Amino acid sequence: MLELKTPREIAAMGVTGIFIAELLDDLARRARPGVNLLDLEHRARELIAARGAQSCYWDYEPSFGRGPFRNVICLSVNDAVLHGLPHDYVLKDADVLTMDIAVSIDGWAADSARTVIVGTPRAEDRRLVAATEQALSAGVAAALPGNRLGDVSAAIGAVAADYGYAVNTEFGGHGIGRTMHEDPHVPNTGRPGRGLELRPGLTLALEPWFAAGTDRIVYDPDGWTIRSADGSRTAHSEHTIAITDGPPLVLTSRARGA
Template structure:
């Protein structure tokens, strides 16, 4: 069941989203060659709690950290640890926070120092595919209008869309109905109405779209070892157009 939010609930989500967006901006500043993924996680948790919020991911389904830190061929759900980031790596940071009982969820893929042109193109196309999807997140459209726009843009750039993991509704719970695929034919799924809030999150690979979960039970990697990028925001669908709740301008 899709849970429609009223204006007060969206305001709570706006506040949670602001914490997430500001956390990711802070992490973009500190991510440099030589830092460990555990240190990035520590900085994120400290910042989130200082804002009076709680990290959504810590303990979620048993996940041990406050952020997901996925490096290079890791797509999503990477566990922070003693891995040191090197010049030329890319890291996808997924972050969630809960405030006043409501969630915010967003992700960014960040270059570590100077990266290859191909890696930078992947990051930029993944980000832009999100915005192509958001253009379709308007009242009266169908859910897969978003999906189709994401897929069309990413594939036209020569990249592939991860199919095993999708976006989702969000509110009091991190994952609510509906699922939001990043691929598919337009004109399908529920009609978009004011008060829907969606986490739209393209996951895009340089190589094949196939992925597999590592033995840790969490970290998802590309089967062919190719680089992957992730870009996500929490988006409220409103009568006057979509509002991106986790993007700090």
């Protein structure tokens, strides 16, 4: 079922979104060579508790995971791209780190992911991260009232194709609002003019993620962490947005917080 949100409810989601943007800013500043992933997890817990927010990840137990998930953030390094379990790993120079988090404040959720390069960047990693960021921007730009969900997916997939990256369709974006995952599913590639018509009040988490060399994935023994099947590096960018009568609102934008 689709639940269209009122302007007041979207504003409440925006409060959560600004907090997430600020939290990711804080963690990005701390993500340096020599920092342990567990330090970033603990910092995220501190910020969530101080704000009186609730983690959407804690005790999350979907069919694909070996749950319940007992962390508040997903931290995925290099060839890991989704659902990375924070663990005892010290970041190294040139590591690619994806931070993905969803929280709820006063009953309204938002979800965002950001990939950062730790220390000295490699050109090919910069290119990969830029591709996900540009794909996210293209998806947001296509999220106009009267357009179709396929227009959003096609816009994301077109950027991947331009960069030469294959697209996995097992995991993509999703509806969001009172809970972290709501209908509809938003694939990272698709056909324009197809699918659900976008209507004001629809709130979505768009999340293009690409691997440099493949669209196939494998799971770690932990049952959660998803990696590229060929070991190539990965990147992931995500925003929570709201469809309006005009341009979409990016609820997890750093610019809104500023």
